[in-house]
Amino acid sequence: MPLDTSTYNLALLRVDGRRWNELRQQGNTKIQCIITGPNERDASKNTSSSASTAPTAGGAGATLAVSIMIAPFATVDRKRRGRNDKRVQEMQTTIACGLAAAVQGQAYGPRSTIHIALNVLSQDGSLLAGLINAASLALVDAGVPMTDYLVACTAGSTSSYAAADEAADPLLDLNTQEEQELPFLTLATLGATDKVVAMVCESRVQLTRLEGMMATAADGCKAARDFLDGVVRDKGELMVQEGAIGRGEVVSSMDLD
Amino acid sequence: MSSTSQHLLLSPAELAYLHGSLSLTTPGPIRPDGRAPAQFRPLTAETGILPGTNGSARICFADGTEAVVGVKAEVEKTPVSPYEFVASTEGRKDHSTSIPQKKKGRKSKKPTEDEETTMDVDDEDDDEEEAGDGSAAVEKVRGSPDWVELSVEIPGLRDDDSGTVFLTSMLTEALLADGEFVKKLWINRRFHWKLYLDIILISPPLSYPLPLLSLTTHLALLATRLPRLKSEADEDPMFDDDWAAATFLYPRQDTSSGKASNKSKQSSAAAAAAAPASRPPITLLVMAVGDNIIFDPSKEELAVADSAVAVSVAEGPSSESEPESDSIPATTTKRNLHLLSVRTIDPPSRLTPPGVPNSVNASAWGTMTAATPTTTTTPASANEGGAAKHPDARVTETEDVVGVWKAPRGGAKFAMLGAMVAKVLERGGVAEEVLDGLEGVDLG
Amino acid sequence: MFLRVICSPQLPASSSQIGRKNLIWVESNGGRYIPAVGDLVIGTVHHSAADFFYVTLSDYTSNATLPQLAFEMASKKNRPQLHSGDLVYARVSLANRHMDPELECVSPSTGKAEGLGPLSEGMLYSISLGMARRLLMRKSAEEGKVVVLDELGSAGLAFETAVGRNGKMWVNSKDMKTVLVVGRAVTETDEKSLAVEQQKKLVRKLVKEMA
């Protein structure tokens, strides 16, 4: 099944002391994710006021603070989006809570915060899915312990909601145009399982259509997971070759302070 | 400012050391990262990272600070207002006059020069005619500041945060200071390009982001291309869909080749008034410690700065007729730098908690033997008891105690400021260096 | 002569007539609990510091402090181990408008717990201040006219309760259903302000449902 994640660009992969960042590209959707921290809880208070937070491990672990910045030039016709655009905030919450389910926060203790800054540089559909994948990839890269990748994918259904034809076949990973015309949903699962962590459907669709779409999306998630995993392994080998692995150890030890 | 660059805590000893090492006169300042005073931090840059934009660039400093700039252009109708016509044409004429005048004879004002200047105004008009302004009206290419919209995004800062506002205004100022830039956006009398520059600091601000943002913007503008105009004169503009045919906002040229090459390019360019080989502005951050002038200071360095200024320069037309040009060694390119704007930056050092010598400890106040005040007591503080009570304290506050760093007080000396600006502008100086560097980046 | 009426959530421990002239206290169910010395309260441990527990008595109010030594047999060596979220039954030992209230889980005179201390397991129910006051009356059935508990007891249910002046009631029993029933009985009595007879009816109904 065609999952257009073939064009990942890891040219900008960088590891330094406390910051890791990743440029992930899905179709023409281009997202950059930066993980900072973990650092003192109250740091999150004053700086990223607009970020959405979610405690991990039932409050016993570190807090995840997610803030999304959608560049004005990301869309075809430039639009400036206010910091507290409710739609963005909703996505932030969804991502924060979603990741909280995967991240082993107790490794850090309750008073610490991990900042996840997502920058959308170019946007062409499957935004939420892209953001989620980028975030979990960056988290892995940052050496934050997780039970499994949190992977997401969109699935749509041909023909509009009114027509109740069962023949309508689902399709995967929609771009902006498709999103505007077809009903679709975003599904985020924990790794390759069928466990739904997050699910967002914003379009009107026959109840009967739901199952098909979810199934397709779930498959997409599996594929995405394998891909992310591949990326991480490649980078691991790269680091070994460069002998950077030693540095990697420094990094992981730094996390735990 | 303290909000823009995260506050870092240094021990009094560290501060004292930093300040000491940076203010060394011989062999010159020793910077924590071992750079030369006028040396920039190494940076990686690339352009054309965003297919969806007219121009885009990305620069990251070695310390990890990273910025992305995207430029988008839209065609917009020009409101017809008699005033704008008058004002802008004047503005432009004046500009073209001012150049040759200042270049020669140091503001010696002989009418003859005015003659020749008006002349060169005319022949520029001809260029415009070629450029497709066939209309009978002797209409000059003009521009209005609100054709450009610039936005700065700093992670963790609200849009209306004073720091962000300040950055925005400085970058905008540099861009608009000489009326030239906006004129490039002129299409015809009824239409113009509206240019949106969105500057985004991707990483958390590890150091004062101004230079980074400015350089990235510069690069993005260099890479910016506008669709080629197909329509004639004042009719509704038609554009060439072929992106390859699109023309650069700042016409490209290999720096050595002179007028001829770029003249041709220019005539094809929509914005005819653009002076040949002009380059977008860059804003550099310069700081002074003691008598030393230091470029592109890092966060630690800024923490002990005596004063800091942001200097914006741009490159104007470089004409062969320049007398000085011969004197320049062939190696250095002839760049004709304009000073666009200067602003003092509130050095964070003012907020850096100072080390306290015992003498100034509140407990120790008054116990010291008096010395003659070195600062003027303001009449107010004289009639107000508090300050007058302990003049001796004031002395020790102003006197430097060895090994103790104190937040700088007062301002910068006139000469020092002048020197800083001069250092930026000097031939073969940092500004040129940087410009060359950015020139080197290939525009994908 | 005009009487200045001051409504206050609970009667001060002793009499209903305050010394101050032109001033009477009127009890009412409503309002927020305001700590008064001697009140028995049920609090939730918020967090613990060097030698204090910080205990929440009601939402949105500053925490009360509970010295770690204010427990039976507590000493520097062995202190009670209370974690955030634990329930504790305590007496208000210091209440002062200018300071956060202070609690104790031991009678200063006898040094005995006298039933105070951590409450493990069970369920915590919120009730009106009025109901709490009635349940705390020495003879709650006669004076307070709450007979549900007695009725449930006589219906053969085995359970233990603790009532806090701050509008909390803790119920525990081996059988979870019992706890549920007791809780419902009291809360419904409270919300629907049932008379003695109705209470009895309610209990009968609940017990039947349970079986």
Add this chain to the structure above:
Amino acid sequence: MTTTTSGPEALLSHLHSADGSATFSYAGYTIIGAVNGPIEAQRRDEIPEEAVVDVVVRPAAGVGGTRERHLEALLQSTLRQIILVTNFPRALIQITLQVTVAPENEYVNTKVVQANTNLPMLPALIQTAVLALMSAAIPLTATLTSVVIAATTEDGSNRDIINPTAREIEKSRSLHVFAFTSHGDLILTQSEGEFTMKEWEDILASAQQQCCPNTSGDVNMGDDAATGADLGTFTRSVMEAKIASDLYWK
């Protein structure tokens, strides 16, 4: 001479999440009030020696504007006079007043953003606030009664209308709001429009008559159709009812 159709009605402690609550409807207004407190005030707001009194007025439709802010300011300064703020230092007493029904003028289509006068709503707000405070058992030095009076001129003769309708307010020359404590002291007066000192004094008199017909404080003066409802008595009876219901078991 009154235009009040139905007498005042009130409902106390009917909201479960607030410490105290009251719904008051009179003269075409229905307002729901909730009181939370004393609760912990935010650091930046707290007053060391007193309780902070915070009033929030929310219109039925639209976000609060300058109009609501003005009302809030008036209420805040009035209420903290009768609340024993010194009893709860560093605490916050939060009063939220939600307008649910405001009299609509059948003859104009009201805009969502009403730029019209603030005053007519004031008495209802004050009453609601006081009732809610009592329901929350917040110590008060006194209760308040308040009334709005419009001075109109009809065929030459001046006429004061108590609790005027939206229509009458339009026509009125001047509009006045008074609030009195249960001791009969004047605690709040707001006037707008054109009037002479003499007129004002007359109106004040009739307002006093209306709000506290007998400052001596004996209760047996019930509703009097001529002067509109005696709110003082009303407040009292409502409280008595409340206490009775609280202590039903006694």
Add this chain to the structure above:
Amino acid sequence: MPREAEPSQNEKDFILKAVREGHRLDGRALDQFRQLDLKFGDQYGIADVTLGKTRILTKVTAEVTVPYTDRPFDGIFTITTELSPMASPAFEVNRPTETEVLLSRLLEKTVRRSNALDTESLCLVAGQKCWSIRVDLHVLSHDGNLIDASCLAVVAALRHFRKPDTSMEGDTLTVYTPAEREPVPLSWLHSPFCITFSFFGTISIGEDGEEKDIWLLDTTLLEEQLRVSSCTISMNKHGEICQVAKPGGAPVEAVTVLQCSSLALQKVKDLSDFVDQKLAEDSKHRNKGGLLAELSAENAR
């Protein structure tokens, strides 16, 4: 900063234990709603919904304005949800909390994006004049399940609302006051409702240790504080999903989500009928007329 007290460990343990065994504090079944009541004001477009101890009041207002330039043929339709300290001191004025944002987003998606209200019918003069319909939602008392209750309140209020009648002679637009002409209802296309499922982890059923998700409907505030994740499904009685949102939280089997969605349909049908019936009653009441005063008294309660 006023903070809400966390439920004590005892409460957490007990409630979870109870739920696992199929019991709730108030003796409800796991999929049972609390006592639901709906009242309309004597003015049009006021709905007062009580769901257990949760109470929500919505008011609809209409005014004539200029349509957005980018959609000249549509009217304007906004739903504002500002949670006031009345519901809980945790809600600060003009500091939208996460709850508030999610709530308003859900309503937005459920009612607005699903075209329940035909916005084109609000257009009076293309590009110049249109109706702006505004729904203000006030949470008077918050004891859980805000979303479902709010959605119901909004839908009910909108269906109850009447906007002033208008007429066009040539290019002059006349808006009639209520006194002149009886107002007219909005053109309403379908009635979506939200059903929120709250999840409380899993229990293993059968000896093969198969895991099954436990979920509750119409949770109280206390229950909501303890749930591990939630999923809101909006649909109309025709079985059209208008919106599904599971904003993160603990994972749930995909199967469960599907089961929930089919159960949601049942519940939606019930709610739909409930609202229809209430509206019918109300209109009957009005036709009798002359009882406005009584109604207003009722509304106050």
Add this chain to the structure above:
Amino acid sequence: MADRRRINGPVGATTPPIFDKPAKPAVAKTRDSIRKIFLKTGITPSASGSAYLELENPNPKRTGNTSLKLMHRSQRGKDAVTCETRAKGILAYTLETALRGAIIADRWPKSGVDIIVTVVEGDQDRDSPESQKDDEGWDMMNVLSGCITVASAAIADAGIDCVDTVAGGVAALVCKDNKTAPTIVMDPVVAEHGNILAACCVAYLPTRDEITNMWFKGQLPGADMIVYDKLMEKSLVACRCANRVIIQELNETVKKGQGIS
């Protein structure tokens, strides 16, 4: 409690009138002088220090009115005075820079100064043609210099220790029309000069001969510094003039004070 809530202003804002032709300045001033300044301190009793500044009347007149409070605020982290200037964002920011240099911060640990500058009337010459709106920037300089002067007077009035009284001054490179050569003027009045090429506004400590804030913008020809230096010198002169006014005013205040005691 401080009202932190949004205040929606009255619906339908009013726009200032725009006259189609610039009114001629009443008084023509020589380019080597600055407009007369009226400065008065101690005008707001409630504030710990305050000052009022008004410029000689040739239109447009600019008046800044500063009231300033020194209050004990617990500021964790900062153990020094920080100025909080509430004004148009950028203006405030620059003003803050200008003042912070002058104030001896460590004299007032853990406390803050609120400086509120109210620009009663700015140079925004509303009666000049629309096209001049681009010159907002130039005008801002004038306003800023006024703010600096008036603020520093107010600070001194409040008895906050300064190293010296800051004064603001502006000089500009202007030319009437493109025939005549550009000239440098002090304290430029935007309306008077058809076209301003460059201007610079400095905040200056005369006795220390130091500059706490500088704001230069415009188009200077070539890399040569001469014009730039000239411009700076001129603006410094402007500052000195302004400063003399401050000193004089303050002296009078002192005299009065002594007179009473």
